[in-house]
Amino acid sequence: MHADSRLPDDQAGLVVEVFRMLADVTRxxxxxxxxxREMSVNELAEHVGKPAPSVSQHLAKLRMARLVRTRREGTTIFYSLENDHVRQLVIDAVFNAEHAGPGVPRHHRRDGGLAAVAAPPDRPAAGAPIERQEGSR
Structure with missing residues (x-):
């Protein structure tokens, strides 16, 4: 797709920073x-099983890298992904990692969680049974 053009060094450097942010299990x-969905620091801490101060430090790094954004409601700050590109990057990274393991990747099975998200609206989710037309084999 872009093989004929060279990525400018400054842009390649930004890509490296994004991957650096992804190179941590907690992040x-x-x-x-x-x-x-969006979540507060305390919700995220409970969800990932880490102390809130640790999660807060990771969120600060992710925010500086423009991977997450914040929204304040009273005294609570809610975090969400910066945009759909970040969301797709995370989903693709997780799905790609699933292919490295044994067996059928989770997102290709019927119980695959986000399988429906990955499928275009006009096609069944990965792993969903295919309905055959009458008379076809």
């Missing part, structure tokens, strides 16, 4: 948690 867990 990946936080980002994955945010693919469905």
């Amino acid at each position: 990946v867990q936080v980002l994955w948690s945010l693919t469905d």
